[in-house]
Amino acid sequence: MSPYRLYLLICGLGSFASRTAFTLNLIYQATVVGLSPLQLVLVGTVMETVCFLAQVPTGVLADLVSRRLSVIVGYALMGAGLLVWGLLPSFAAILVANVIWSIGAVCVDGAEEAWAADEIDPDRVTAAFLRGGQFAQAGGLLGILAAVALATAGLAVPIVAGGILTLGLAALLMIFMTERWRPTETGSWRSMGRQVAAGARQVRHSALLAGVVAGTFFAGLSSEGFDRLSQPFLLPFTGGRPVELVFGGLAVLAALGSIAMTGLLGRWLDPKTAEAAPVPAGAAATAGAAATAGAAATAGAAGAAGAAGPAGLSARRAGWLVAGVEAGTAAGMICFGMAGEWWVAVALYLVVLLLRGASGPILSIWLVSATAPGSRATVFSIQAQADALGQIAGGPPAGLVAQRRSIGAGISVAGLFLLPAVALFGWAARQASSSGTGADLGTPEKALPEPLPGIDR
16 A cells, blocks of 8 residues: 555545544543543643653654654554543543553654654655545544444443554554655654754744744634633533534534635646636735645745745745635634524534634645754654643633633633734744745655645546
8 A cells, every 4th residue: 555545545534533423522531531621621631741741751752752653552552542532431441541642642642743754755645644634634524423433332332342452553653664765763751852853953043933933822722712701602502412413413514614614725826827816916915835745845936046946936835725714713702702692603513613624734835844854853843742732731721711600701812822823823923934935855846746636626
């Protein structure tokens, strides 16, 4: 199986297994396990804390040992954690399961993208990331339906099924996943320290990367408030209908919308359609430029042609998209917290879910383009660590506002936390725009991205 097809399989099956396990997870914890609201918050805090502490070490190991091994071990740990989660319904067991699952998740995070960027043909990387995002969204949609169906046999069943599927994915990767990339150093603690220093130095010396990492922190600061408070805020609007069906249906609608939006954004981002669709002049006020993963394969061309060339135009579009999507998300969250009518609240809830689901693939493309291959997984881990730190810091303030004022006020405050991220992403993109490209990875000029399969046709 080619790396391109295998990456799409990972995105689709991994998302399916995850959504199957987590769609009704909070209901399982609250009703079957009987966790209190404080315990529910502690479970999330443990998860984010483990992610924060483990991000850089696991990223360094991926860069110094093997991205393939990191991904396989990660999915195996995630599957094992989900089995503990579903089979042992107690607070202590769920905390342990969270630790296991979180370590696995950070092993995958960054290493998976770095593996794909190195193993997939350079002229197909852009298509792989955008199509992978669509496969993940489609898999998530099917996972929601599977979770609702399996829950008729018990709320623990979807979690156990998700764990089995994740372990199965790890087994498939052991058979089909190959790796041509080889580390340049041995995995000693000293070389690990040098690897962390190299990744941090790359972030520190790149305005684009520094802006992306800082923006990711504020995005994480915002996300916890919405994730923890949005469903309780919507509960009075459900009218006594089964909660699992209501939120399952909303998640399905959001997944369908995200699939469509990712396709539209991918078409707009593709350099071959860039000349036919000029960028609105006002967009430059909120964002700038960054190279897509495909444009990373043409960094030499972008540097020579500057921002006016096809690759440079695609780079600018990537930056505008990231900042624009985050700006829409912030506005949606602020207005959602102030909604008083059920149809307004539901519409804004769906808009926020849709935008958040569509932003991930484009941000991954942007970050891949701006990093050197030797420290790519480490930089991804630094960025993910910033996200985890933001989530750890952002939940309590939003929760405190929700407790003292109202749940809606807490959500609106979470939306305000996202505004600095919009400014930082835009600033980073403008820094890239001044040089005409996101990064110079030294790739030959000839490789321009192909039309995105299933998007441009």
